[in-house]
Amino acid sequence: MNLDEMLSQPLPDVPDNGFTARVITHVKAAERRRAAAIMIATMIGVTILCLLIPLPVFTAAIGLTVFQLGTSPLVGWAAAALVLTFLIDRVLTTDRGLLQF
Amino acid sequence: MVESEWLALEAAKGDPAAFGLLVRQHQSRLRGFLLRLTKGNSALADDLAQETFIEGYRKIRQFNSENFFGWLCAIAWSRFLMEARKRKLEPLDEQPEMADDAPEPENASLVRHDLETAMAQLHPMQRAALTLCFALGLSNEEAAQSLNIPLGTLKSHVNRGRAKLALLLGDWRKVQVS
Numbered sequence: 663m664n665l666d667e668m669l670s671q672p673l674p675d676v677p678d679n680g681f682t683a684r685v686i687t688h689v690k691a692a693e694r695r696r697a698a699a700i701m702i703a704t705m706i707g708v709t710i711l712c713l714l715i716p717l718p719v720f721t722a723a724i725g726l727t728v729f730q731l732g733t734s735p736l737v738g739w740a741a742a743a744l745v746l747t748f749l750i751d752r753v754l755t756t757d758r759g760l761l762q763f
Numbered sequence: 764m765v766e767s768e769w770l771a772l773e774a775a776k777g778d779p780a781a782f783g784l785l786v787r788q789h790q791s792r793l794r795g796f797l798l799r800l801t802k803g804n805s806a807l808a809d810d811l812a813q814e815t816f817i818e819g820y821r822k823i824r825q826f827n828s829e830n831f832f833g834w835l836c837a838i839a840w841s842r843f844l845m846e847a848r849k850r851k852l853e854p855l856d857e858q859p860e861m862a863d864d865a866p867e868p869e870n871a872s873l874v875r876h877d878l879e880t881a882m883a884q885l886h887p888m889q890r891a892a893l894t895l896c897f898a899l900g901l902s903n904e905e906a907a908q909s910l911n912i913p914l915g916t917l918k919s920h921v922n923r924g925r926a927k928l929a930l931l932l933g934d935w936r937k938v939q940v941s
Contacts, residue, residue, distance in 0.1 A: 675795075681786075684813065
């Protein structure tokens with residue numbers, strides 16, 4: 663047997679003996695640790711944001727905007743125009759017999 | 764695309780069962796490779812193999828080469844280098860001393876024993892290059908990629924390793940004859 667033939671012999675087979683199961687157990691544990699770390703980081707981030715963001719100011723601003731929209735004559739006219747357009751469209755479509763159920 | 768690469772893509776999509784199949788498929792050859800690198804230290808070889816697979820799973824989305832086993836060997840080689848530096852198991856810039864006991868090659872198992880003993884005298888890079896190119900059947904390009912060295916450097920390590928092995932095994936044969 664020459665040197666190249668010796669070198670080209672496949673390496674001896676190493677029996678599994680639970681190696682694969684151990685690796686998969688470690689992989690799953692590592693995945694769980696990673697998921698837990700991401701969750702904890704997210705919770706900490708959200709908590710910090712909640713503490714820093716002035717939520718009452720935002721809530722008050724949103725409430726004021728909604729109230730202003732509701733009492734605005736321009737918004738009222740725009741909504742009325744939309745409803746009128748829709749009704750006219752329905753009437754015209756029905757008159758032409760285009761709706762066939 | 765061969766089965767391993769397809770399984771690697773499935774594992775990258777988050778299928779742990781596919782990764783389990785990959786581990787089962789490659790554990791023997793990878794552990795054999797590391798066993799040779801660690802000069803037969805099976806506990807260390809198994810630890811390194813386990814770390815290699817875990818790192819492989821973590822980086823599976825980065826896998827983009829054509830040879831999954833070659834990619835694993837690259838991780839295993841870097842793990843081995845880190846461990847060798849950390850433990851100072853094997854100075855990478857020095858050659859170990861010759862073994863005193865010279866076994867007589869009478870049959871296949873003794874020939875293998877001779878080879879492993881001679882392999883242990885080589886520089887780790889030469890051992891890795893010869894193992895990848897011959898015993899594990901990687902192409903020169905794949906082996907160079909796994910060891911993160913240029914192709915010319917790999918060929919140089921292979922040639923020097925072969926020459927030294929020929930010398931070591933030749934000496935032992937002479938001992939047997941005399």
